[in-house]
Amino acid sequence: MLYIKCPHCGWRSQNEFSYGGDASVIRPELNKKVSDQDWDNFVYNRKSLRGKHWELWQHLSGCRQWIKVERDTATHEIFNTLKANEDIS
Amino acid sequence: MVQSFRLENLGLINRDKKLSFRFNGKAYYGYEGDTLASALLANGIHLIGRSFKYHRPRGFFGAGVDEPYAIVQLYRNGETEPNVKATEQELFEGLEAKSVNCWPSVNFDIGAINNFLKIFLPAGFYYKTFMWPKSFWYKVYEPFIRKAAGLGVASIKHDKERYEHKYEYCDLLIAGSGPSGLASAYAAAKNGARVILAEDKARFGGTLLTSEVNIGNKSGREWADGIISELKEMPNVVVKNRSQVFGYYDHNMLVMSERISDHLPKTKKFHPKQKLWYIRAKEVLISSGSIERPLVFGNNDTPGVMLSSAAKEYLKVYGVLVGRKPLVFTNNDSGYETAIEFKKNGIDPIILDTRKDPHSEIVDEAKNLGIKIKFSYVVVAAQGYKKVKSADIAKISDDKEQLGKIENIKCDCICVSGFWTPTIHLASQSGNKTKFNENIDAFVPGISKQKETTLGAANGTYTLDETLKSSFETAHKLSKQITNNDNKISFPNVVEKKSTIHDKFWCVPLPKGKNYKRFLDFQNDVAVSDIEIALREGYRSIEHVKRYTTLGMATDQGKTSNLNGLQLVSKIENKVVPAVGHTTFRPPYTPVSIGAIVGREVGKHSKPTRKSPMHSWHVKNNAVFVDAGVWLRPRYYKLGDENLFEGSKREAKNVRTNVGVCDVTTLGKIDIKGPDAAELLNRVYSNAWLKLPVGKARYGVMLREDGIVMDDGTTTRISENHYHMTTTTAQAANVLSHLEYYLQLVWPELNVNVVSTTEQWAGAAIAGPKSRNLLQKLFPNSDVSNEGLPFMGFTEGDLFGVKARIFRISFSGELAYEVNVESDNGNFMWEKIMEIGEEFKIQPYGTEALSTLRIEMGHVAGSELDGRTIPYDNSLEGLLSKKKDFIGKRSLSREAFIAEDRQKLVGVVPLDKKTSIPEGSHLVKDSNAPLPNPKLGYISASCWSVEHDNPFSLAIIKDGKNMIGKKLFVMSPLKNKVIPVEIVSSHYVDPKGERVRS
Missing domain, CATH: 3.50.50.60 (FAD/NAD(P)-binding domain)
Known part of the structure; x- marks a missing residue:
């Protein structure tokens, strides 16, 4: 079970969180024309990286904040966690 | 019976306490402190079981966790347990055990004929035989293999024992209480660290119990006893015996299984049988020792x-x-x-x-x-x-x-x-890449992957002096890093006998003309010849050799056999052992009972049960409950001998003719506040929300980004910047997370707060032509006329002193209202409704009647909004705003979603107007077409229409808009039914929606 440092609450076990996918995905702006390809990329296409990956987790059974977690998908090592409003460097 | 192999005055057993036990039906006795193995050996019993494949007689090989043979079926307190190692099972009064894998008895075992057939049972025989004729598989081979496979029999009874889970945090977790474990626990504890010391056996001390050494002018065992009693007194130390740390998981979490009651004849009241510890340790010291080869x-x-x-x-x-x-x-x-x-x-x-x-x-x-x-x-x-x-x-x-x-x-x-093989399982599980140590011909941990350090024999250090020194030093260093204390304890004087180097020779050649089996893996009957065959047949990777021969598999996981297997492969292949490599060590290190893994989360405890504030009223009034997610909801209220069909029909009919009341507390409720609340709703719902006036409710549909319907419900504008959203019972949690996702990550500029209020409000849906008459009496001070409170209207009212919210919304399609009060007043509200409703012939109705009412109205619910349908499929396309953008809108123009013959919601009526249609059935054009019969659609929900008094179903069917009036067949191969049906409109009752507005 992973040990995740919630930027709001501190260290908590994985079973308090739920996974939310790739954190680098940016939703196209509302009311803007989006090509089929761009929309597919947003909705479906993910890189499925091996290695460092910024991803979203929600501290569901805690502060309920969505956070950004930089994790190695192969080793589960976590390098960094950020609040929702902090940008991935 | 005399224990003829027991010496007088030697050992750590309690000779004052004799214990009687039975093995294979015969009575023996031993002493408190014995294991089943030691007690049997004291009685001269060496034959304990039969081997897995050849049914050869087997005795005891080890004295602990490494034991490959002595597996017994244990009987304790009316329960039976398979796979118990006699070398680990402590003796208790009345213990009963039997041999496994033998029939009719361990002394005369018919399966032993395999021993003489062994030339026909080589490595991989499962893969080579039993392949043909194909028809033999089910009738002959499989039953034979099933009978032959496995050691012991699992109980089919419900396990009445209790198992618990515990979460714990510590600075240092020390696995194993031999010399290195004790020394490091002591040094770390004295330096102020929070320490957990775990010992698999009943006795602490490991090899100190049996070796002739002196530490600090005491015998090794006395030194161990002294350290343990001191540790037990320290507030920062947890000392646990009978506790196996069996798994090393991510981020320094280890799992330990504590056998609390297995050594007792019966679990004490309110005690668990076993406890599973999830331990998050800052540092882990692996002092698991070594196993003799x-x-x-x-x-x-x-x-x-x-x-x-x-x-x-x-x-x-x-x-x-x-x-x-x-x-x-x-x-x-x-x-x-x-x-x-x-x-x-x-x-x-x-x-x-x-x-x-x-x-x-x-x-x-x-x-x-x-x-x-x-x-x-x-x-x-x-x-x-x-x-x-x-x-x-x-x-x-x-x-x-x-x-x-x-x-x-x-x-x-x-x-x-x-010689000795270090127990590197935990280190390896942590991700540590092991390295081969030529001096001891075994693998030892390499560079630490997680925060783990391996000490003593587990690290290939076989002298006591070195072991203690490195343990004291490591524990001091690590604890200092954590606690910033610097208390060093003085190093005791160690006396031990010096030994010389071992011989690398380990496998005796066969003498000429002899064909003895030379076993490598004792539990799985893997002999030298089996490995030779595997290699001859081209298996090279050690992982493949393992799977082909079963070397190192089964309950002992090759604790005694792995290294000899590797040495043999290395010899035949003429490669050095590290080039052969070893198979992966995976948790658990020893078998863990399923009960311990499940813990308390069994039966009703597997998930919480949520009950509405009116639950006790439902119970008193013969409600038959159904699980709705984690909620318990009345399915129907049983009158006399009524069954579900009769009861729900009566309740639904009463709604259509008089008035009914339904507990809708379980609906998800989300309170939404803030100046941008309307804008948020406008983005998450597919229809328009910016112009909804205060005091009005609106039905809305929300999509996922891929265009699939996520949920539906009504949202009411309570005041300027305050909305009350309802969700379906099932999606309540997901919708809240969904809103939080968009507010926190996508549109943080929106000034809105959302919070779940599901449990804060008790809800009652009052539905039926007489509901307004009832409402007038419930709220005499409010204007609930059609003009005062029109369809989709909202007002606050006073329910005999209790503040209530009144929504004029309808799921049943009748004139209906939903009344919410704070949860504490739920029961009061419900009783008032029932009391005053009596003159209008009110009846409570459950989820079954609720379904009937919505199905015949053509209202969609979870069975249509099943995560695979878009708004069009559910005839909700009228709720898609053309003017504004919303979540998922862009996806709706995908090719498949705009296809001319896209599936759509329809109604289905059997031609005979009698036969009920099973949910999940398929719709086909021709019931006699050859298989696979092309499927046009499926039945999503079925009911008995109380309005028309015949069966009615909803279906989602290809080209639904052009199918009305068509005659098709419903096929349910599961129920073996073929029903001729007619496709009709999904609005089977009141298609113009006049009743809700009346």
């Missing part, structure tokens, strides 16, 4: 052949002689220690040492004691069927290839020592 020779599985360390443990801990004429066969000094212990207790052992001329303090001591030692000698084969009777021995040439003349000597046990 067998030597490989002919018939080395005969009962009476065992590890020399086990023989020593039985002697020193339990006062039990494993034989009176022991032969010690060794390639290192450890065998001498066992021989010396025999000699000290009046037994004359013979040592066969594969080495030519070893010199050390231990060897000298054995010589001085007059023990007979034969150097450059090996055991060629054990003789005897159910017990060792003698041994064929021979001198071996210096190059270890040639055997001399074979002699036979009498003996009743053969104690083998092939």
